[in-house]
Structures are given as C-alpha cells and as structure tokens.
Amino acid sequence: MVTSTGMISMEITDPATRTREAPKASAGAVGPKLRVSGLNFYYGKKQALFDVDLDVPANRITGLIGPSGCGKSTFLRTLNRMYETVQHGRAEGRLELDGENLMELDAISVRRRVGMVFQKSNPFPKSIFDNVAFGLRVNGLARRGTLHEAVERSLRRAALWDEVKDLLHASAYKLSGGQQQRLCIARALAVDPEVLLLDEPCSALDPIATAKIEELLFDLKKQCTVVLVTHNMQQAARVADVTGFFLLGRLIEFNTTEVIFKTPARRETEDYITGRFG
Amino acid sequence: MATTPTLDRHTLPSGGRVRSFIKRLRAGEEAAYLLTLAAAATILLITSLIFYELYVQSALSRHKFGFHFLFTQTWNPVTGDFGALPYVYGTVVTSVLALIIAIPQGLGSAIFLAELAPPKISDALAFLIELLAAVPSVIFGLLGMYVLVPILQSSVVPALRTVFGFLPVFQGAFYGVSYFAAGVVLSIMIVPFIVSISREVLLAVPQEQREASLAVGANRWQTTWHVVVPYALKGIMGSIFLALARALGETMAVTMVIGNVPQIKASLLAPGYSIAAVIANEFTEAVGDLYTSALIELGLVLFLVTFVINGLARLMIMTTTRQGAHS
Amino acid sequence: MKSFVFRKKAMNILMIGLTGLCTLMTGAILFFFLGYLVSRGASSLNWAFFTKLPAPVGEIGGGMANAIVGSGKVLLLATLIGVPIGFLGGVYLNEYAGATMAFVIRYATDLLNGVPSIVIGIVVYALVVHPMGHFSTFAGGVALGIMMIPISVRSTEEFLHAVPMSLREAAIALGASKWKAIVTVIIPAAIRGIVTGTMLDFARVAGETAPLLFTALGNQFWSPGWNHETATLPFVVYTYALSAYQDWHRQAWAAGFVLLMLVLGINVTARLILSRGSYRPSGGA
Known part of the structure; x- marks a missing residue:
C-alpha cells in the first residue's frame, strides 16, 4: 500500500511560488526543515503510525488533518520526541532536523529547537512574566539585562503584549482562554525555536480567539517553520500552505493545501474533505 | 409493591400524613434514612463529647493555673503545683527534630518515586513504604529501645559529636534515652506518611504541566523542581502538617525512648518528657482530682493543637486537589 | 552556554541520585528495623506463646494466650x-446528606480521625471506666471502636461515591425506591472496597496501645466475660519491653512479631483484594 502520494519542497528564495516536485528530485531547493521517512510508531504492541514519509518545508505552515484517532497528534509528538514521556511509546524510522538525525540528538536540545503548543492551554500557575521567561531560564538564556526585553519580544510575537503589558506579574490564570493559549505560544517562542508544533491549539477556543491565533500563525512563519494539527478542515484550508491527510495511522495524501482541498488524488481524502466520513 | 412509597406523599390528603409516614417506615424508606442519620449524628455526638469531656474534666486545673499552666516548670503532685512546660518543650523539640530529619528524606523519596524513578520500581516501592505506615507505634518503641538507642550510643552520637560537638545541642552526657532518640524514632515513623501523601499529591499534578515544561527544553529535574513541586507545594505542606500532628500526639514510641524526666535541657542528648508520655505514665496512678484534672488539661492541649494542625493540613491538601481539577 | 548545558545535565543526574539515595535510605532503615524484629521475634516465638498463660514473675517460660484472646475480644467489640x-x-x-450536613459530618469525622489516641483513652x-469503677474489656472495645469510626466513614463514602451514576440511574429507572437502589445495587457494587477499607481500619487499631492503657489495662490471667481488665498484645509489648527481666523481653519481641505479622498480613490481603477490580475512588485509599 502506498502511504503518501508525494513530497513537496519549497524554494526559500521566493515564498510566493509553490513548486511541486517529485521526491528526491529537489535539487537546487533548500532541503526540508524536517524530513520523516519510514516512521512507524507503537504504543506497547499497538501500532499507531504506519510507514509515514513526509517532508516539512521550511518557513511554511504545514497542516495535518484527519479524523480523531488517526495518528496526527502522535505524529506531531514524534517530531520533538515528546512521545518519550509516555510509557511504552516507541518510534522506528528516520527523523531528520536540518539533515541531522533527530533520534541521535539530545532530546532536551531537540525540544528547545522544536517548540510545542498543546491542545489544552497549559500555563504554569506562575505570573505571566515567569511563564514566558521559563524556557529562557531553564536553558540558561536569561541574562539579567535582557530578560525583560526577551519576554516582551515573545509576547509581541504572540500578539499578546498590548493586552498584558500592565499585568505582567499577575497570575497567568487571570487571562481568558484565548489569551492563555497565546501566552503558551509566547512561552514556546521565547527560546526561539526553529520549528513550532501546534496540536489543535484552537479546539477549546471561540471563533474570535481562533481568528487571532490564525492571524498570528501567518506572521510566525516568516521566522520559523510551523506544523499545525487540526481537526478543523476550514482552519487547515485557511492557514496551511501544505496539508497532509492522516487516516488510521497512515499518511494518505500530502500536497499543497490547494490540491488537497480542490483536487485530491485519493478517494479517502475526497471523502473526508467533502464530509462523507469523520 | 407496585407504587413507590415516596409518591404517596403527594397523592394522600393531608390528614393521612401520619399513616403515610408509618407506611413509608414499613416500606423501609424512612427507616433507612433515620438509621443512617442516627449513625451520622452519633459521629457528631462522639466528637463533641470528646471535646466536652476534656474541657469539663480539666476545669479544676484550668481555673487554678490559667495560662501559667503552660509556662511553669513545677510538676509536684504532693504540693498540688502543676506546670506543663517541660512536657510542652519535650513534645515540641522531639516533633521539630523529627520533621528536620523526615522532611528532606521523605520529600526526596516522594519526588524520586513520583517523578524520577521508572514507574514499575516506583509502584513497588511505594506499596512497601505505604505498608510500613501501618506498623503499630508500640513496635517502633520496642525497636527504638533495643535497636536504635544502642546504635545511637555506639556510632551515631559519637560521630555527630566529632563534627557538631561545639554546638550546645550536642553537649552533655548521653545515656541513650533522650530527646534525640525520641526525635529519630518519630522521624522513622512519619517518613512513610510524608512519602505516601506527597507522592499522591505529586502524581495528581496534571501531565500537561510537565509536557509544557519539557517542550521548551527543560530536563526532568528542572521540570520536577520548577514546575511539578511548586504546583504541588500546598499539598506537600499538607502532608508535612499531617505528619507533624501525628508526631505531636504520638505516645508509645516516645514514652519508651524519651527517658521520662521532667526537665528542660538545651542538649538534645539529655532525657526529657512529652505531653503524651506523661499522660500515659501518670494517668492511672494520679491521686486527687487536681492531679487528674491537670493531666486531662494536657490532653485538651494536645487535642486542640492537633485539631488546628490537622485542619490546616486538610485545607492545604484540598486546595491542591481542586487546583488540579480546574486547569 | 556550554557550561550551562553541562551544569544542567550534572544537576539532573545529581538530583536523581540524591533523591534516589533518600528512597534507598527510607527503605533500608525501615527494612533493617523490621527485619530485625522479624528475626528476633520469630526466634523468640514458641508454641507455649500461643497456649500458655504468662509465667509468674521470676519464672522462665509461659505464654501470651490470654493477651491473644484479650486482643481478639477487644477488637471484636x-x-x-x-x-x-x-x-x-x-x-x-x-446518599442522603445535603451540602451543609455533609460538610459538618465530614469535618467532625476528620477531626475525630486526628484526635491523638491517648486522648481517646482519657475520654x-x-x-x-470511671462510672463503672473498674477497667474492662468493654472499655477497651469502646475506645478502639471510636477510633475505627472515621476511617470506616471515609472509606464507605469514597467507595460509594465511586459507583458510577449510570448504575444508580438504571436502578431508579427500573422503579426501585431510593433505599432499595442503595441496598440492592449501590452497596453491592461498592462492597469490595468497603470490606477492604474495613480490614485496613481493623489493622490500624489492632496495634493501638495508648487508648488501652486506661481502659483495658492488662492482666496476668484470663479475663472472663467483658467486665474485667484484660491483657492485649500491644499492651504486653509495651509493659514487657519496659520490664527488667530478660525472659520478658523475649516475650515482648515475640508479641511484637505476632502483632506485626497480623497487621501487615491484613494490609497485604486488603490491598491485593482491592487491586483486583472494584470501582475505585480517584484519590486512592
């Protein structure tokens, strides 16, 4: 069974052009930010991902869609080796970050380079400032003079600065749900990750808060690579440059968002997009 | 029975209320309610009765000595002078000493078991340590007398003296039974409490908190120390307070190793006495109402102190669990 | 930067080591002491311990049959x-209490649970004892009975609470009255937990000594009926340990050993029963 129908690479030099090329024939283009090949994942004896190949293009938003339980979140958690915190989780296959074997790197440094935002916003019960500064502190990046600047920069990037600049030392729990999720994004951005993984970040938010986060993602891709898991197809269609469709642990189709939503190559994708299942 | 008895309440005319009550009583509904209510009321009654008895029976001593009772040192049944300071002092010193030893050791163990150890090892060890929390205190007293005290005498105290001998708390003669021995036995007894409650509180910290920390590149220890422990801090404090309450009220083990000498000494190596120990030793032999009353007042003091500390502990543990339910 | 990464890693390893050491110490100390008790106690134990009365002062031998029976009677009561x-x-x-009543009773229960056991003895x-004019098995039973109440309340409540709402609704939907639903559906669903909770409760008071000092006291002989002072195992451990005779010390170790085996045996059994299913309260017992 073929698991993915194509791989895409993007030319960094001209973000406006989207060129679709055959796998491994991307000479001239900058290599993908993340390259996943032959990835299998197991929870104990149960296999959750089957032979996934996928290249995440740099400075783009990659959307991952599929019905719940299809393995998209599990896939996301392999990209920063977060799966290692789960008992009995085991990944096989090759994962590359900028051409380096991600499995051979130190897991802690991988997670510093590949940030993550979770489905449920999970601020620490600390002040807003301390939440954002946390990553800097644990990575030894908190320098006395510049810490405040760094926090401000991250909050600005997460489009939260104007709303919280006067209550930096208030508890993070004082914020609304949407603000809390943006605070989590700011916290992830503070350590300047090269890749930002988002696991259904808007699933608990109202439409206005969702719109704010989507807007934010557009700005973010200028500086980093974004991978967005979502159960909301419209969201993928709105923000993703390329989209992958997962079903039952397999990557069924991966292409530019336009192709996936307008002319999908696979029957399953079409069924899902048109709402015939899932 | 075709109709449920409770429905009758609405269908019967008001004149039939008594009959309806009897009917429901026979059906069991009302009887079951009254029976359980009576049991619940008994609990209230017993608890109030404990306080009432202690308060009333200690009246003689309370009126005669007032607050001086807690701050004077004479304990003379012959002249009828009763001051509880040596007992209060002994209780406080042994409990504080026990906490000083047990907190780092208990918290270290709880943190290791909840956060750092492989789950299988953690579950097995936690099971054993919880089991040890069930060991009766008189057994710790027995072990304290015949195993711990000789070890303290032969190796621990000499070693401590060579390092900390200049401190007043480690000076003076050491005959084994002492504040120090009592504190050490208490610490051994309360460590399992601290471990099992703190571990539970730590395990209740939402996984998302750990993930958020790991996701920005914190390692296991940083996550534990900067995220998990602060999140669980109130609950951990609660476990310490519970352990303290237990140490303060502990009778048998302390009685057997503290030496039972009513004196106040700066040296931990000197023998002393505690509130619970003096009650245990003198209550059945107390002659005269004032003497008995003074001992009961000591019981009242113990009751009130543990009441306050237990209350604080529950409050703290409750707020942590609630916090966990929220986010 | 390099040095920070190094320090971060070193700290991680150091603290895992240190906390691991704490755990090791906790385990080692407790196992050393209990191991000592087991070896000393088992070697002090003989058949006479279970069958004979205590020997008169000065004589070697004798047993603790009266204390074993005494403990049994006090605990039964x-x-x-x-x-x-x-x-x-x-x-x-x-099942019945409204919010206020539930709070008050829960509070009283917690309070009772925290009362030092020696204070229960006084009360x-x-x-x-005072109105009756003498120490008795009955008084000892009352003291330990009071101590059993709070844990029994909380474990019953917790295990009943863990019974799923759906089960309750199913019973009510079938037309069962409230108490019938409680008796025929809810309590049976929780019974395993409640029984194990009771066993743990029993094990806890089985080793209590302090409240018996002023209630059951002790006795060198058999205690007929419920109205006389009686020997109990924990009391024997205490008095014999403090005595001046070598042979009494031996008896104290033997009694301590029997007591420990009883308490640990019940605990292990209860926990094993509990781990085999039943609706469990989320907080753990």
Whole structure:
C-alpha cells in the first residue's frame, strides 16, 4: 500500500511560488526543515503510525488533518520526541532536523529547537512574566539585562503584549482562554525555536480567539517553520500552505493545501474533505 | 409493591400524613434514612463529647493555673503545683527534630518515586513504604529501645559529636534515652506518611504541566523542581502538617525512648518528657482530682493543637486537589 | 552556554541520585528495623506463646494466650461498635446528606480521625471506666471502636461515591425506591472496597496501645466475660519491653512479631483484594 502520494519542497528564495516536485528530485531547493521517512510508531504492541514519509518545508505552515484517532497528534509528538514521556511509546524510522538525525540528538536540545503548543492551554500557575521567561531560564538564556526585553519580544510575537503589558506579574490564570493559549505560544517562542508544533491549539477556543491565533500563525512563519494539527478542515484550508491527510495511522495524501482541498488524488481524502466520513 | 412509597406523599390528603409516614417506615424508606442519620449524628455526638469531656474534666486545673499552666516548670503532685512546660518543650523539640530529619528524606523519596524513578520500581516501592505506615507505634518503641538507642550510643552520637560537638545541642552526657532518640524514632515513623501523601499529591499534578515544561527544553529535574513541586507545594505542606500532628500526639514510641524526666535541657542528648508520655505514665496512678484534672488539661492541649494542625493540613491538601481539577 | 548545558545535565543526574539515595535510605532503615524484629521475634516465638498463660514473675517460660484472646475480644467489640456506625454514617454522607450536613459530618469525622489516641483513652476512661469503677474489656472495645469510626466513614463514602451514576440511574429507572437502589445495587457494587477499607481500619487499631492503657489495662490471667481488665498484645509489648527481666523481653519481641505479622498480613490481603477490580475512588485509599 502506498502511504503518501508525494513530497513537496519549497524554494526559500521566493515564498510566493509553490513548486511541486517529485521526491528526491529537489535539487537546487533548500532541503526540508524536517524530513520523516519510514516512521512507524507503537504504543506497547499497538501500532499507531504506519510507514509515514513526509517532508516539512521550511518557513511554511504545514497542516495535518484527519479524523480523531488517526495518528496526527502522535505524529506531531514524534517530531520533538515528546512521545518519550509516555510509557511504552516507541518510534522506528528516520527523523531528520536540518539533515541531522533527530533520534541521535539530545532530546532536551531537540525540544528547545522544536517548540510545542498543546491542545489544552497549559500555563504554569506562575505570573505571566515567569511563564514566558521559563524556557529562557531553564536553558540558561536569561541574562539579567535582557530578560525583560526577551519576554516582551515573545509576547509581541504572540500578539499578546498590548493586552498584558500592565499585568505582567499577575497570575497567568487571570487571562481568558484565548489569551492563555497565546501566552503558551509566547512561552514556546521565547527560546526561539526553529520549528513550532501546534496540536489543535484552537479546539477549546471561540471563533474570535481562533481568528487571532490564525492571524498570528501567518506572521510566525516568516521566522520559523510551523506544523499545525487540526481537526478543523476550514482552519487547515485557511492557514496551511501544505496539508497532509492522516487516516488510521497512515499518511494518505500530502500536497499543497490547494490540491488537497480542490483536487485530491485519493478517494479517502475526497471523502473526508467533502464530509462523507469523520 | 407496585407504587413507590415516596409518591404517596403527594397523592394522600393531608390528614393521612401520619399513616403515610408509618407506611413509608414499613416500606423501609424512612427507616433507612433515620438509621443512617442516627449513625451520622452519633459521629457528631462522639466528637463533641470528646471535646466536652476534656474541657469539663480539666476545669479544676484550668481555673487554678490559667495560662501559667503552660509556662511553669513545677510538676509536684504532693504540693498540688502543676506546670506543663517541660512536657510542652519535650513534645515540641522531639516533633521539630523529627520533621528536620523526615522532611528532606521523605520529600526526596516522594519526588524520586513520583517523578524520577521508572514507574514499575516506583509502584513497588511505594506499596512497601505505604505498608510500613501501618506498623503499630508500640513496635517502633520496642525497636527504638533495643535497636536504635544502642546504635545511637555506639556510632551515631559519637560521630555527630566529632563534627557538631561545639554546638550546645550536642553537649552533655548521653545515656541513650533522650530527646534525640525520641526525635529519630518519630522521624522513622512519619517518613512513610510524608512519602505516601506527597507522592499522591505529586502524581495528581496534571501531565500537561510537565509536557509544557519539557517542550521548551527543560530536563526532568528542572521540570520536577520548577514546575511539578511548586504546583504541588500546598499539598506537600499538607502532608508535612499531617505528619507533624501525628508526631505531636504520638505516645508509645516516645514514652519508651524519651527517658521520662521532667526537665528542660538545651542538649538534645539529655532525657526529657512529652505531653503524651506523661499522660500515659501518670494517668492511672494520679491521686486527687487536681492531679487528674491537670493531666486531662494536657490532653485538651494536645487535642486542640492537633485539631488546628490537622485542619490546616486538610485545607492545604484540598486546595491542591481542586487546583488540579480546574486547569 | 556550554557550561550551562553541562551544569544542567550534572544537576539532573545529581538530583536523581540524591533523591534516589533518600528512597534507598527510607527503605533500608525501615527494612533493617523490621527485619530485625522479624528475626528476633520469630526466634523468640514458641508454641507455649500461643497456649500458655504468662509465667509468674521470676519464672522462665509461659505464654501470651490470654493477651491473644484479650486482643481478639477487644477488637471484636471495637469492630461491632465502630463499623456499623462508620458504615451507616458513610451511607448517610454519600446518599442522603445535603451540602451543609455533609460538610459538618465530614469535618467532625476528620477531626475525630486526628484526635491523638491517648486522648481517646482519657475520654473513654472518664465516660466508661470511671462510672463503672473498674477497667474492662468493654472499655477497651469502646475506645478502639471510636477510633475505627472515621476511617470506616471515609472509606464507605469514597467507595460509594465511586459507583458510577449510570448504575444508580438504571436502578431508579427500573422503579426501585431510593433505599432499595442503595441496598440492592449501590452497596453491592461498592462492597469490595468497603470490606477492604474495613480490614485496613481493623489493622490500624489492632496495634493501638495508648487508648488501652486506661481502659483495658492488662492482666496476668484470663479475663472472663467483658467486665474485667484484660491483657492485649500491644499492651504486653509495651509493659514487657519496659520490664527488667530478660525472659520478658523475649516475650515482648515475640508479641511484637505476632502483632506485626497480623497487621501487615491484613494490609497485604486488603490491598491485593482491592487491586483486583472494584470501582475505585480517584484519590486512592
């Protein structure tokens, strides 16, 4: 069974052009930010991902869609080796970050380079400032003079600065749900990750808060690579440059968002997009 | 029975209320309610009765000595002078000493078991340590007398003296039974409490908190120390307070190793006495109402102190669990 | 930067080591002491311990048959007093009590649970021993029974609470009245937990000594009926350990060993039963 129908690479030099090329024939283009090949994942004896190949293009938003339980979140958690915190989780296959074997790197440094935002916003019960500064502190990046600047920069990037600049030392729990999720994004951005993984970040938010986060993602891709898991197809269609469709642990189709939503190559994708299942 | 008895309440005319009550009583509904209510009321009654008895029976001593009772040192049944300071002092010193030893050791163990150890090892060890929390205190007293005290005498105290001998708390003669021995036995007894409650509180910290920390590149220890422990801090404090309450009220083990000498000494190596120990030793032999009353007042003091500390502990543990339910 | 990464890693390893060492120490200390008790106690134990009365002062030998029976009687009485009150109180708390009543009773229960056992001894002395004029098995049973109530209440309440709402609704939907639903559906669903909770409760008071000092006291001989002072195992451990005779020390170790085996045996059994299913309260027992 073929698991993915194509791989895409993007030319960094001209973000406006989207060129679709055959796998491994991307000479001239900058290599993908993340390259996943032959990835299998197991929870104990149960296999959750089957032979996934996928290249995440740099400075783009990659959307991952599929019905719940299809393995998209599990896939996301392999990209920063977060799966290692789960008992009995085991990944096989090759994962590359900028051409380096991600499995051979130190897991802690991988997670510093590949940030993550979770489905449920999970601020620490600390002040807003301390939440954002946390990553800097644990990575030894908190320098006395510049810490405040760094926090401000991250909050600005997460489009939260104007709303919280006067209550930096208030508890993070004082914020609304949407603000809390943006605070989590700011916290992830503070350590300047090269890749930002988002696991259904808007699933608990109202439409206005969702719109704010989507807007934010557009700005973010200028500086980093974004991978967005979502159960909301419209969201993928709105923000993703390329989209992958997962079903039952397999990557069924991966292409530019336009192709996936307008002319999908696979029957399953079409069924899902048109709402015939899932 | 075709109709449920409770429905009758609405269908019967008001004149039939008594009959309806009897009917429901026979059906069991009302009887079951009254029976359980009576049991619940008994609990209230017993608890109030404990306080009432202690308060009333200690009246003689309370009126005669007032607050001086807690701050004077004479304990003379012959002249009828009763001051509880040596007992209060002994209780406080042994409990504080026990906490000083047990907190780092208990918290270290709880943190290791909840956060750092492989789950299988953690579950097995936690099971054993919880089991040890069930060991009766008189057994710790027995072990304290015949195993711990000789070890303290032969190796621990000499070693401590060579390092900390200049401190007043480690000076003076050491005959084994002492504040120090009592504190050490208490610490051994309360460590399992601290471990099992703190571990539970730590395990209740939402996984998302750990993930958020790991996701920005914190390692296991940083996550534990900067995220998990602060999140669980109130609950951990609660476990310490519970352990303290237990140490303060502990009778048998302390009685057997503290030496039972009513004196106040700066040296931990000197023998002393505690509130619970003096009650245990003198209550059945107390002659005269004032003497008995003074001992009961000591019981009242113990009751009130543990009441306050237990209350604080529950409050703290409750707020942590609630916090966990929220986010 | 490099040095920070190094320090971060070193700290991680150091603290895992240190906390691991704490755990090791906790385990080692407790196992050393209990291991000592087991070896000393097992070697002090003989058949006479279970069958004979204590030997008169100065004579070697004898046993603790009266203390074993005495403990059994006191604990039987305690269970008969503590468990019904605790169980029914727990049912009231979970099934009938409104918010205010539930708070008050829960508070009283916690308070009772925290009362130092020696204080319970004083109160039972004042309420039972003093009016009756003498120490007795009965008074000892009352003291330990009071101590059993709070744990019994809380474990009953917790395990009833863990029974799924759907089960309750199913029973009510079938036309069962409230108490019938409680008796035929809810309590049976929780019974395994409640029984194990009671066993743990029993094990806890089985080793209690302090409240017996002023209630059951002790006795060198058999204690007929419920109205006389009686020997109990924990009391024997205490008095014999403090005595001046070598042979009494031996008896104390033997009694301590029997007591420990009883308490640990019940605990292990209860926990094993509990781990084989039943609806469990989320907080753990």
